[in-house]
Amino acid sequence: MDSVSEYYSATQLRADRWSALRAASSSICRETTARKINALKSTIAELFQALSVIEPYWAFPGMAAFVHMRRQFENGHYEDVAFAITRVTRALTTGAYRRRSIPLERDSTDDEENNDEAMLSPEARAMARPYFEVLIVDNVNDQQERWIKSNMARMRRFEDPFHYEAVVVPSLEDALIAVLFNHNIQAIVVRPGLALKSKNENEILHKYLSHLGSAENIDAMEPENYGPELCRLIAQVRPELDAYLVTERSVEDIAGLDLGICRRVFYNQEDFMELHLNILRGVEARNKSPFFTALVNYSKQPTGVFHAMPISRGKSISRSHWIQDMGAFYGPNIFLAETSATSGGLDSLLEPSGPIKQAQELASRAFGSKQTFFATNGTSTCNKIVVQALVRPGDIVLVDRDCHKSHHYGMVLAGAEVVYLDSYPLNEYSMYGAVPLREIKHQLLALKAAGKLDRVRMLLLTNCTFDGLVYNVDRVMDECLAIKPDLVFLWDEAWFAFARFSPTYRQRTAMRTANNLRKRLRTDAHQLAYDAQQKQIKDASDEELLDTRLIAPPNARVRVYATQSTHKTLTSLRQGSMIHVNDQDFKGEVEQSFHEAYMTHTSTSPNYQIIASLDVGRRQVELEGFEFVQRQVEAAMSMRRAISSHPLLQKYFKVLSAGDMIPEHHRQSGVTSYFDTEQGWTDMWDCWEKDDFVLDATRVTLAVGGTGWDGDTFKNDVLMDKYGIQINKTSRNTVLFMTNIGTTRSSVAYLIEVLVEIANELDDLLDDASKMERLSFDRRVANLTENYPPLPDFSRFHDAFRPDNLTPEGDIRQAYYLSYDEKNCDYMELDGQLKQALDNDEELVSASFIIPYPPGFPILVPGQVISREILAFMLALDVNEIHGYRADLGLRVFTTEALSALTKAKTIQTAAE
Numbered sequence: 072m073d074s075v076s077e078y079y080s081a082t083q084l085r086a087d088r089w090s091a092l093r094a095a096s097s098s099i100c101r102e103t104t105a106r107k108i109n110a111l112k113s114t115i116a117e118l119f120q121a122l123s124v125i126e127p128y129w130a131f132p133g134m135a136a137f138v139h140m141r142r143q144f145e146n147g148h149y150e151d152v153a154f155a156i157t158r159v160t161r162a163l164t165t166g167a168y169r170r171r172s173i174p175l176e177r178d179s180t181d182d183e184e185n186n187d188e189a190m191l192s193p194e195a196r197a198m199a200r201p202y203f204e205v206l207i208v209d210n211v212n213d214q215q216e217r218w219i220k221s222n223m224a225r226m227r228r229f230e231d232p233f234h235y236e237a238v239v240v241p242s243l244e245d246a247l248i249a250v251l252f253n254h255n256i257q258a259i260v261v262r263p264g265l266a267l268k269s270k271n272e273n274e275i276l277h278k279y280l281s282h283l284g285s286a287e288n289i290d291a292m293e294p295e296n297y298g299p300e301l302c303r304l305i306a307q308v309r310p311e312l313d314a315y316l317v318t319e320r321s322v323e324d325i326a327g328l329d330l331g332i333c334r335r336v337f338y339n340q341e342d343f344m345e346l347h348l349n350i351l352r353g354v355e356a357r358n359k360s361p362f363f364t365a366l367v368n369y370s371k372q373p374t375g376v377f378h379a380m381p382i383s384r385g386k387s388i389s390r391s392h393w394i395q396d397m398g399a400f401y402g403p404n405i406f407l408a409e410t411s412a413t414s415g416g417l418d419s420l421l422e423p424s425g426p427i428k429q430a431q432e433l434a435s436r437a438f439g440s441k442q443t444f445f446a447t448n449g450t451s452t453c454n455k456i457v458v459q460a461l462v463r464p465g466d467i468v469l470v471d472r473d474c475h476k477s478h479h480y481g482m483v484l485a486g487a488e489v490v491y492l493d494s495y496p497l498n499e500y501s502m503y504g505a506v507p508l509r510e511i512k513h514q515l516l517a518l519k520a521a522g523k524l525d526r527v528r529m530l531l532l533t534n535c536t537f538d539g540l541v542y543n544v545d546r547v548m549d550e551c552l553a554i555k556p557d558l559v560f561l562w563d564e565a566w567f568a569f570a571r572f573s574p575t576y577r578q579r580t581a582m583r584t585a586n587n588l589r590k591r592l593r594t595d596a597h598q599l600a601y602d603a604q605q606k607q608i609k610d611a612s613d614e615e616l617l618d619t620r621l622i623a624p625p626n627a628r629v630r631v632y633a634t635q636s637t638h639k640t641l642t643s644l645r646q647g648s649m650i651h652v653n654d655q656d657f658k659g660e661v662e663q664s665f666h667e668a669y670m671t672h673t674s675t676s677p678n679y680q681i682i683a684s685l686d687v688g689r690r691q692v693e694l695e696g697f698e699f700v701q702r703q704v705e706a707a708m709s710m711r712r713a714i715s716s717h718p719l720l721q722k723y724f725k726v727l728s729a730g731d732m733i734p735e736h737h738r739q740s741g742v743t744s745y746f747d748t749e750q751g752w753t754d755m756w757d758c759w760e761k762d763d764f765v766l767d768a769t770r771v772t773l774a775v776g777g778t779g780w781d782g783d784t785f786k787n788d789v790l791m792d793k794y795g796i797q798i799n800k801t802s803r804n805t806v807l808f809m810t811n812i813g814t815t816r817s818s819v820a821y822l823i824e825v826l827v828e829i830a831n832e833l834d835d836l837l838d839d840a841s842k843m844e845r846l847s848f849d850r851r852v853a854n855l856t857e858n859y860p861p862l863p864d865f866s867r868f869h870d871a872f873r874p875d876n877l878t879p880e881g882d883i884r885q886a887y888y889l890s891y892d893e894k895n896c897d898y899m900e901l902d903g904q905l906k907q908a909l910d911n912d913e914e915l916v917s918a919s920f921i922i923p924y925p926p927g928f929p930i931l932v933p934g935q936v937i938s939r940e941i942l943a944f945m946l947a948l949d950v951n952e953i954h955g956y957r958a959d960l961g962l963r964v965f966t967t968e969a970l971s972a973l974t975k976a977k978t979i980q981t982a983a984e
Contacts, residue, residue, distance in 0.1 A: 081252045083705045085125050086163065092118040093160040096144075096153040115144060124271045128249040130204045130236035131168040132159045136175060151177055169202035200234045201358070201694075204255040205350060208301065209262035210241040226347035233354055243301045244269035250309050251574070254698030257357075258350045259305060259314045261298040261333075295320060299328045306331030308574040311437065311693045313353035315346060357693040359433065361426035363683040365416045370407035372415065379676075383410050408683075411676055420445065420677040421670060430686040437693045438571050439582040440633075440651035444669065445685050447677040450565045450648040451477035453634040455484060457561055457650060458529075460661060460668035461632075462487045466528035467880050469514055472865045473503045473928040474533045474563060479920060483887045483933075487528075488880040489868075490514050491932075495734060496862040500774065501803035502926060503862060504732065505540045505764050506532060508547055509617055514879075515554045516613045521877040529559040534581065535567050537800055537927070538807065539770030540732065541576075543763050544584040546620075548631070553621035559630040559654070568635035568649070569769075569812060572696030573704065575759050576767075581633035585653035589629045598625050630654040640811055641696075642688040647681045699812035706819050707769045707810040712746050713823045714773070719830045720823075725774040727805070729758065729766040737763035769810045776804035776855030778833060779848050783951070794825045802926065804855040860947035863930065863940035869916045869965075871973040872934040885973075886934025886965075890918040895969035898960040901945055905962055909939055916970060918963045921945075922954040931955075937964070 092115065099111040119141045126137045136155075144152045155175040162168040207219060216239045223237050238256070240249055242265055250256055292300060302314045314333045318325060325336055334353055337346065374384060381387035385406030388398040398406070413419040418427035427445070435443035446453045454477040462468055464486030470478060472491040482489050492510055494503040511530065518524050530551055535541040544562065551558050562581035570576035577583050591597050601622045608619060633651040637643040654661060692699070714726050725731075730743030740758035745768055747753065759765050775785045782801030790796040790806070800807040808822065837845060868881025889895055896918045899905035908915055914936060921931035923945075930941060945953075945962075956962060 081125060082254070082701060083709075085122070085129075085252075088118055088122050088125075089156070089160045089163060092122070093153075093156050096149065096156045099149050100153050119144065125252065127240060127245070127271070128238060128252045130238045130255070131162065131173070132175065133236075140175070170199050200232065202255070203233060203235045203257040203354060203694075204253065205235050205237050206246060206249050206253075206256045206259045207237050207239045207262065208241075208243070208246045208259065208265045208298075209239065210264045210266040211239065222341075222343045223347065226343050231351060232358075233351060235350070242266040242269050243297050243304075245271070246301055247304060247308070250305055250312065254695065254701060257312060257354050257694065259302075259312060259332075260317065260346065260350075261301055261314060262317045263295075263298065263319050265297050265301070267292070267294070267297055296328075299325070299330055299333075302333040303329050303331035309697055310439070311357065311572070311696070313350070315349060354694075357437075358690060359429075360683075360686045360690045361429040361433070362418065362679075362686045363430075363690075365418070365426040366408045366679055366683045369410065369415055369417055370404060374410075374415070376410075378411055380409065380411050382406060385409075405680065408679065410679065417679070420447070420682060421673060421675065427682060430682070430689070433693075434649060434685070434689045435651070437689050438568075438635075438649070438651050439580075439586055440653050442652040442657065444650040444652075445682055446648040446650065446673065447646055447681040448672075448674060449638075449646040450563070450634050450636040451475070452672045453648050453650045454478050454561075454563060455481040456665070456668045456672050457632045457634060458482065458485050458487070458531075459671065460665035461559055461561075462528055464884070465526065467518065467523060467526045468529045468531060469511065469527070470531045471506050471533050473536075473926065474531065475565065476920065476922055476927075476929060478531055478563065479883070479929055479932055483884045486882075486884045488526075488874070489883050489932075490518075490878070490880045491865040493864045495737075496864075497732060498859055498861050499856075500727065500731075500772070500805050501859060501862065502538055502805070503536075504538075504734075505536055505542060507737065508543075508550060508763060511547065512550060512554065512617055512621075513613075515551060516616060518878050518880075519554065520613070521875075523878060523880075524555055527555055527558065529561055531561045531563070533563045533565075534579070535564070535570075535767050537566060538732065538772060539566075539767035541567070541579050541759075541765045541767055543765075544579050544581060545588065546763070548584060548588060548629075549623045550621040552623035552627040552629075554616075556624050556627040557630065557656075560632065562631070562633045564633045565636040565648075566639055566809075567767075568637050569640040569692075569696070569700050569703065572692050573700045575755055576700070578759060579765070581631050582651050582653055585629050585631035588623075589653075589655070592623065592625050592627060592629070597622070601625055628655050630656055637685055637688055642684065642691050642812070644678075644681045644684040646678075647685045647688070649685065696812075703769055703810050703812050703814055706814045706816060707771055708745065708752070709816065710771050710808065710810070710819050710822065711768070713819070714771075714826065715746055717823075717827070719834070720826055723775070723777040723830050723833055724826060725777070727772040727774060732766055732772070733762070733764045739763070771808040771810070772805050773808060774805050774856075777852055778829070779851040779855070781855060782806050789829065790825070796822060796825060800927070803859065860944050861940065863938060863944050866936045866938040866941065868934050869914070869936050869970060871916075871970050871977065881934055883932060883934055886916075886918070886932075889965065889969065889973065890933060890963070895965055896963050897966050898957065898963055900961040901942065903961075905937070905964075906942060909937070909942060916965045918965045919955040921956055921962070923948050923956075924952040924954070929955075937962075 095111050095114045095118065099108060099115065102108045102111060122137070126132075127134055140152055140155050143155070154177045158173055158175050162173045167173060205223070209219070211219065219239060220237045227234070235257070238249065238253070240246055244267065246259065246261070246265070248269065248271075250259070298316050298318060302316060305312060305314060310332060312332055314331065315335050315337065316330065316333050317337045319338075330336070335349055376383045376386065383406070385398060385403055388394055388406060410417070416426070418425035420427055423431065431443050431445055434445070435441065446456070454475065458478065458481035462485040466485070466487055467490060468482060468487040469490045469492055470482065471494065473494055492506045492514065494506050497504055515524070515527065518527055532542060532547070534544060548560055551560075560581070564570070564581060567580065570580050571583070601624055604622050608616065611619065631653045635649050635651065637649055638645050638647040657665070711726050714720050714724060728744035729738060738758065739761045742753055742758040742762070745753050745755060745766075755765075755768065775782060778785065780789065781803055782805050786798055786801045786806050790798060798806055798808055837848065840848065867879060870876070872881045872883070872886050874880070874882075899908065899915070905915065917931040917935045917937055918933055919931070920929045920933065922929050930944065931937065
């Protein structure tokens with residue numbers, strides 16, 4: 072039997088243990104030889120023992136049934152055991168236990184095939200009552216446990232919108248394990264008799280507890296504080312859940328405590344009906360989707376359409392003789408719900424006051440923001456809205472140079488003076504990492520020394536990057552606020568919306584960090600730490616400040632914005648995105664300008680289907696986001712393990728680890744890889760707590776240079792054209808596989824099969840290759856794995872677009888619009904005129920954004936001086952798509968005359984001032 076260290080999570084371990092138990096129990100019924108029967112008995116006993124420390128945290132099949140099966144096995148009733156285990160395993164796989172009772176006796180009349188959850192139609196599944204589990208925490212004996220469960224069961228009514236089963240655990244530690252193991256749990260009832268410690272002994276249990284207990288001094292607590300402390304701890308790991316505290320303490324004692332996710336306190340009473348109703352009401356609050364519901368109701372109303380949109384109610388399609396296929400493909404509901412009306416129970420996205428407003432408020436709660444706004448035309452628009460709302464012409468903005476192009480265009484629209492920040496390069500893989508904090512602090516301190524800190528408005532960073540690099544958000548904001556206490560942060564979390572619903576990932580999200588920082592700044596401990604540091608750094612040089620872990624002043628303003636592509640990592644239709652706001656000055660300073668920016672960029676005819684999908688996507692993650700994200704990470708981890716441990720795949724492929732993508736001095740935990748073939752899984756929690764940068768495990772970057780194919784060819788000609796596998800991103804010698812909440816283990820298995828087939832074909836090809844063919848292959852591999860062009864840093868803005876030579880900010884808007892006049896621009900061929908001009912030390916300046924795909928961000932922006940390194944990189948690019956570059960004409964540059972005239976005008980203006 073595999074070691075626990077072979078598994079990334081307890082849920083994956085549980086599923087595989089039950090599958091193995093099913094196989095072994097079925098086999099023992101067929102065996103006749105004593106030796107094989109004894110071997111199978113030993114295996115089954117080990118599997119029962121392994122499951123015995125996991126099953127107490129799940130309602131199905133329940134410990135009573137589990138113990139009964141184990142006793143049947145010990146008494147030699149192998150046929151009965153095999154039947155019951157098969158039923159349990161199938162119900163766990165299909166989810167049938169959520170919809171009906173699963174009898175485990177062989178004489179049952181239950182028709183399993185006709186009740187199979189997987190065979191139900193979508194309509195039938197939609198009509199079924201959703202199922203969840205309630206965790207009851209109380210140190211009771213078996214008889215008392217049965218009494219509690221029976222009383223809870225008696226409260227059920229036919230009209231209840233949901234169905235639930237109870238799980239009883241005795242201690243605070245068991246409760247924490249349960250909410251981390253069991254994704255079905257939606258509510259917790261904490262009773263006064265709970266104990267502190269778990270009696271279970273298992274290495275995977277200790278791993279889960281270490282994530283919470285290491286920082287908590289719970290051993291010294293008084294027993295009467297166990298309940299409130301449990302509510303607080305659960306709020307840290309699964310804040311979406313509801314807790315109900317049953318206590319014998321007085322109202323006065325409870326009132327001053329931090330009760331975390333506790334929705335209601337019951338005082339020394341056994342009012343099971345009231346508890347039952349509260350549990351249902353709490354889940355119902357998360358299950359609401361006000362705009363989706365309003366749109367469904369609207370679609371059912373008989374309506375006469377006398378407004379724009381002939382497609383509304385499907386009339387232009389149903390009456391057509393030529394486009395009936397469109398109606399047949401989409402079905403009627405999408406057209407019945409298509410309208411431009413904002414009345415009739417609907418709402419306006421531009422001025423929401425009804426169900427859209429309610430949906431945005433629910434999203435704000437779910438994602439931990441103070442305000443949340445929906446967008447129906449993508450995160451590109453969200454980025455421009457935030458930038459335009461906050462940045463005024465002449466404001467200085469620090470921008471991650473390799474961020475999404477929408478930010479660069481946002482700087483143009485806002486008229487910002489941009490300081491571009493260079494990420495550390497990963498030359499070997501032709502991609503950039505992320506911006507080191509030292510670089511950010513260096514630029515802020517330089518601007519402070521130049522007397523410009525008052526003009527610095529915003530820091531804009533991508534978290535996480537396309538390639539999966541995640542910042543230490545708390546440290547970045549803390550240290551930057553120590554230099555500029557009112558700095559605004561815009562975190563582009565386009566690829567990170569799912570992170571809110573994983574305890575590990577959540578700690579590095581913008582909204583969670585903003586809330587924690589606001590609380591921390593108000594504490595006495597923070598004030599004392601800040602005062603002590605101020606004495607230490609009173610006369611410190613900038614170099615010393617760069618080396619110091621700075622602490623923000625207690626009066627710093629927490630001003631944080633996050634843009635998320637809901638459609639990229641959660642359930643939403645294409646272009647469904649959100650803006651999350653946690654800005655202490657939003658109401659007094661930003662709200663009006665934000666509204667104007669929102670009006671500027673938001674369509675007056677937003678797609679209602681996208682808004683409804685955002686509403687439903689939020690509902691999903693509040694109820695099952697923990698489960699789905701956990702499975703997503705499991706799928707990615709399985710992929711890493713399968714590729715890294717396969718001897719054939721190792722010949723041609725390499726899964727890039729944290730050690731490959733993050734320099735050692737940014738990995739304070741020392742973690743280099745999430746999976747090691749000798750030691751198994753590395754616990755991610757430690758590095759996600761400590762390191763400057765961490766690697767998002769759900770993104771698997773595969774180095775493919777060993778195949779002789781570049782990333783683009785491998786993506787298009789091999790994966791897509793031959794095997795139908797779609798991916799988003801490549802570099803010169805890598806491809807990126809992104810898992811999501813819809814990724815299944817079957818999808819991972821298919822990918823591994825494809826990679827093995829490709830590797831076998833390469834083996835066969837090389838076995839039959841001539842000497843020259845082998846030489847050609849080796850040269851291609853060497854070109855992709857050894858002869859890689861260095862990635863260029865941002866050069867600088869030309870002096871014509873800079874206010875002075877003290878600091879590097881440049882007026883990108885001025886350069887952008889200067890190029891509108893064709894007489895100011897010229898074209899130069901890369902390997903001809905342009906190369907020769909640079910060889911002659913001429914200064915050439917880009918008049919356009921130049922964006923190659925990959926890497927997908929500007930390597931040149933308007934007003935930027937073209938360096939020899941940038942030219943060398945462009946000449947080495949072997950991609951077909953370069954936005955802003957015309958292969959027939961060359962690179963667009965400003966003429967010497969245009970730059971001279973602009974410089975002269977600037978000199979005259981400066982002299983006049």
